[in-house]
Amino acid sequence: RRPMTVPTLAEAKAAGRKLTMLTAYDAGFARTLDAAGVDLLLVGDSLGMVVQGHDSTLPVLVEDIAYHTACVAKGLERALLVADLPFQADATPERALDAATELLQAGAQMVKLEGAGPHKLEAIRFLVAREIPVSAHLGLTPQSVLRLGGYKVQGREDDASRRLREDALAVAEAGASLLVLECVPSGLARAITQASPIPTIGIGAGPDCDGQVLVLHDLLGLDSGHRRPKFVKDFLAEGGSVRGAVEAFVEAVHAGRFPDGAHSYE
Ligand code: KIV
Ligand code: NA
Secondary structure (H helix, E strand, O other), X not given: OOOOOHHHHHHHHHHOOOEEEEEOOOHHHHHHHHHOOOOEEEEOOXXXXXXXXXXXXOOOOHHHHXXXXXXXXXXXXXXXXXXXOOOOOOOOHHHHHHHHHHHHHOOOOEEEEEOOOHHHHHHHHHHHHOOOOEEEEEEOOHHHHHHHOOOOOOOOOHHHHHHHHHHHHHHHHHOOOEXXXXXXXXXXXXXXXXXXXXXXXEEOOOOOOOEEEEOHXXXXXXXXXXXXXXXOOOOHHHHOOHHHHHHHHHHHHHOOOOOOHHHOOO
């Protein structure tokens, strides 16, 4: 079991091998996900909602992500560990560097930040120049929930679609190694994936991304207390156990069976 690294992500895209990613927040789940062959684990700021019980990701602090990153890192052998920069931790390049350094020292191998505005691209360049691998995150960016007015599909109108395609190229140009696409129509995600020099990981972005990610709690069918988005699938029902659910997700992604039309937007 060769460990996943930043270069092996690019190799997977080149080889057309689908990447699998799940969120994890503790060592016990991390060990199970890693053993089941999940390529990337994400300590997402979704922990604000699924672990801390807030109704958005905005209250999450760098120290929260660092704590869970240290927990998850203890459970890993093969998977690559990505940690989110929480709300405003990327507001300036210096803040982003301090936060990312803390997360890498807690065990993360890459940090993820949302958006492609000028200061976001600057933060990506600043981190990458300082040997910190970065994942971008475009489409529905949950840290923008106040401006967006809710969690909605992005990139449906022509100008929004064009902007998203430009942003995807801009984050790669700035040095990002990975691009999460959240809640965008399948056709747009396909076009972005074909044009993108870096692997795309979809969530609610159709079957044609280079990989797929889900929030662990959604994969296990836990009630989030929120309306369940269309792209969510409970794999525990078919998997029969936590390990089985994770294996079912990995197999379905590798086989191109997840997401299907019922779990995508057109
Ligand atoms: O925080 C998170 O879990 C995420 C994924 C949904 C990609 O950013
Ligand atoms: Na996140």
